[in-house]
Amino acid sequence: MAQTRLMRELERQGISRREFLTFCASMAAVLGMPKSASATIARAIETEERPILVWLEFQDCAGNTESFLRAGHPTVADLILDTISLNYHETLMAAAGTQAEDALESTVAKHKGKYIALVEGSIPADADSGYCMVGGRSALDIAREVCGNAAATVAVGTCATFGGLPAARPNPTRALSVADAVPGVKNLIHLSACPANAENITALIVYYLTVKRWPPLDQYRRPLFAYGTLIHDACERRAHFDSGQFVEEWGDEAHRHGYCLYRMGCKGPATSQNCPIVQWNSHTNWPIGCGHPCLGCAEPNFWDVMTPFYERLPNVAGVSASRWLDPVGLTASGAVAAAAVIHGIGEVRRYRRGHHRPPEDKGHADENKHESDSNEESRK
Amino acid sequence: MNAVPSDAPLGIGRERVYVWELPVRLVHWLLFFSILILAATGYYIGNPFFSGTLVMARIREVHLYTSIVFSLCVLVRVYWGFAGNRYARWSEFIPVTRERLRSLWKSTLFYTFLSREPVEYPGHNGLAGLTYAVIYGVYFVMIATGLALYQVYAPVGSPLHVFRFLIPFFGGLQIARLIHHIGMWVILIFMVAHLYFVILYSTIERTGIFDSILSGFKFMPRKPPVKP
Numbered sequence: 001m002a003q004t005r006l007m008r009e010l011e012r013q014g015i016s017r018r019e020f021l022t023f024c025a026s027m028a029a030v031l032g033m034p035k036s037a038s039a040t041i042a043r044a045i046e047t048e049e050r051p052i053l054v055w056l057e058f059q060d061c062a063g064n065t066e067s068f069l070r071a072g073h074p075t076v077a078d079l080i081l082d083t084i085s086l087n088y089h090e091t092l093m094a095a096a097g098t099q100a101e102d103a104l105e106s107t108v109a110k111h112k113g114k115y116i117a118l119v120e121g122s123i124p125a126d127a128d129s130g131y132c133m134v135g136g137r138s139a140l141d142i143a144r145e146v147c148g149n150a151a152a153t154v155a156v157g158t159c160a161t162f163g164g165l166p167a168a169r170p171n172p173t174r175a176l177s178v179a180d181a182v183p184g185v186k187n188l189i190h191l192s193a194c195p196a197n198a199e200n201i202t203a204l205i206v207y208y209l210t211v212k213r214w215p216p217l218d219q220y221r222r223p224l225f226a227y228g229t230l231i232h233d234a235c236e237r238r239a240h241f242d243s244g245q246f247v248e249e250w251g252d253e254a255h256r257h258g259y260c261l262y263r264m265g266c267k268g269p270a271t272s273q274n275c276p277i278v279q280w281n282s283h284t285n286w287p288i289g290c291g292h293p294c295l296g297c298a299e300p301n302f303w304d305v306m307t308p309f310y311e312r313l314p315n316v317a318g319v320s321a322s323r324w325l326d327p328v329g330l331t332a333s334g335a336v337a338a339a340a341v342i343h344g345i346g347e348v349r350r351y352r353r354g355h356h357r358p359p360e361d362k363g364h365a366d367e368n369k370h371e372s373d374s375n376e377e378s379r380k
Numbered sequence: 381m382n383a384v385p386s387d388a389p390l391g392i393g394r395e396r397v398y399v400w401e402l403p404v405r406l407v408h409w410l411l412f413f414s415i416l417i418l419a420a421t422g423y424y425i426g427n428p429f430f431s432g433t434l435v436m437a438r439i440r441e442v443h444l445y446t447s448i449v450f451s452l453c454v455l456v457r458v459y460w461g462f463a464g465n466r467y468a469r470w471s472e473f474i475p476v477t478r479e480r481l482r483s484l485w486k487s488t489l490f491y492t493f494l495s496r497e498p499v500e501y502p503g504h505n506g507l508a509g510l511t512y513a514v515i516y517g518v519y520f521v522m523i524a525t526g527l528a529l530y531q532v533y534a535p536v537g538s539p540l541h542v543f544r545f546l547i548p549f550f551g552g553l554q555i556a557r558l559i560h561h562i563g564m565w566v567i568l569i570f571m572v573a574h575l576y577f578v579i580l581y582s583t584i585e586r587t588g589i590f591d592s593i594l595s596g597f598k599f600m601p602r603k604p605p606v607k608p
Contacts, residue, residue: 219544219545219547219548220548230532230533233533241436242434242436242437243431243432243433243434243435243436243437244428244430244431244432244435244436245431246428246431262428263428267554269532269553270532270552270553270554270557272532296554299552299553300548300552301551301552305551305552305554305555306552306554312426312427313426313554313557313558313561314554314555314558316558321558321561321562325558325561325562325565326423326426326427326565328565329562329564329565329568329569332565332569333565333568333569333572336569336572336573336576337572337576340572340573340575340576343576343580344576344579344580347580347583347584348583350496351583351584
């Protein structure tokens with residue numbers, strides 16, 4: 001096989017063949033493919049032309065970029081995604097100013113309909129608002145041009161996918177997700193989470209290279225390989241949940257023994273992602289693994305619906321329903337029961353005073369009332 | 381069964397009327413017991429206050445199986461609203477006729493102490509019927525939020541996955557969970573009020589309303605029933 005540019009680069013950087021194949025095997029694992037698929041993946045990466053990537057950053061904290069830079073096999077992933085095919089990335093590129101904007105412009109012009117746009121951050125709805133301008137252009141303008149001419153758009157992170165923190169109530173910049181800002185965008189894929197897991201970003205691109213199409217998606221357009229499982233169902237603390245063993249307080253004995261964080265507001269039962277399996281920072285650990293409840297960051301509007309983060313139920317009128325709902329429900333039930341007793345006593349008194357005539361008398365009285373009725377007549 | 385001789389000797393001026401058919405009574409009691417079980421297990425799931433080997437898993441299991449009984453009961457009762465006798469029909473619950481609207485007005489006056497005349501009618505009075513219609517609405521909300529919450533746990537290939545559209549419909553699983561929890565208290569408060577009004581009516585009307593949900597019969601003052 002003729003040596004490709006990628007293989008030369010790998011050799012130059014001192015990455016062994018073994019290390020490269022390990023990366024391919026780990027990608028197969030993330031994608032839920034059999035081990036034998038790693039050979040196919042290796043062949044695809046070696047021989048296929050890299051897709052050209054453009055990474056746009058709008059209203060965000062660059063957290064997804066940070067996550068991306070800490071990929072499980074950083075050198076290999078970097079080579080595949082960054083060195084070889086990432087044509088524009090404000091945070092990572094060496095170019096600045098006009099040079100940088102030229103890179104974007106020429107990529108869009110030269111590879112129209114062929115490149116993949118990765119978008120990080122939400123987009124203010126109003127182009128004239130002055131929020132989030134890059135090179136004198138509004139985010140909305142750039143997103144519509146770049147995503148509109150892309151072969152596919154990947155919304156990386158919850159801000160680009162669902163609006164995220166900038167779109168949380170009261171949403172001062174009127175922030176939109178990519179789907180809302182660029183209606184009708186082609187092949188939109190969502191990689192939600194705050195930040196998106198680097199393994200999933202890389203795996204998505206590797207999947208595309210290997211299979212030549214985009215993976216099956218869930219109802220929020222998220223790849224099923226990464227978002228097909230509820231965190232709760234794959235959680236290492238699930239056994240404690242099933243046996244009703246819960247952390248009641250930070251640092252208590254149960255917390256030190258790694259009990260379930262359900263009562264501390266864990267949103268694992270409402271969140272789908274592969275965190276328990278793929279984990280973070282090169283499979284070092286993940287939030288629940290180190291004793292912190294899941295915040296539900298991969299779900300729509302998580303800043304609004306998953307808060308308060310340390311309570312079971314969302315806020316109603318600024319207070320978590322976990323704090324007031326059961327006492328209020330119990331009090332209301334008791335109040336209705338008490339009202340019933342008081343009302344009942346009143347009714348019995350009224351009855352004894354003769355306000356309600358005995359039914360037998362009433363029966364006769366009614367008969368008089370209905371004298372005109374023919375049925376009644378016949379009965380008499 | 382309706383052909384009970386109206387001149388049977390049942391005390392002065394009373395006749396036996398077959399009101400609640402078997403499916404109505406069966407659904408009533410299955411709903412009663414399933415709601416008690418669902419509320420008890422649901423309370424534990426929302427606020428697990430004791431532990432034991434697989435206790436949460438078992439309690440969730442009981443909750444899920446009971447929810448099947450509950451949902452089927454609600455569906456059967458809605459079907460019976462089109463197939464049952466006049467006292468079971470949907471028009472007894474949703475007041476569209478002039479008579480039902482008048483009954484609603486009269487019974488509202490009675491319950492709010494503005495009138496001392498209870499509505500004498502073998503079936504539901506207007507206000508009771510409307511209340512049950514609202515409670516059935518709450519039942520459907522409970523079933524829908526329950527399906528949304530269960531759907532994410534449903535095993536691969538389960539037909540219940542078709543209900544995943546309910547998650548965005550309710551604005552997320554956490555909102556569905558909140559509504560589900562509030563619904564429990566609404567139903568429990570209804571049960572307390574329902575029990576009281578049955579006792580009250582049983583005492584002042586003496587139509588045997590309390591026993592009627594077991595036997596199906598009520599003992600009405602001898603006169604033709606008011607047209608609904």
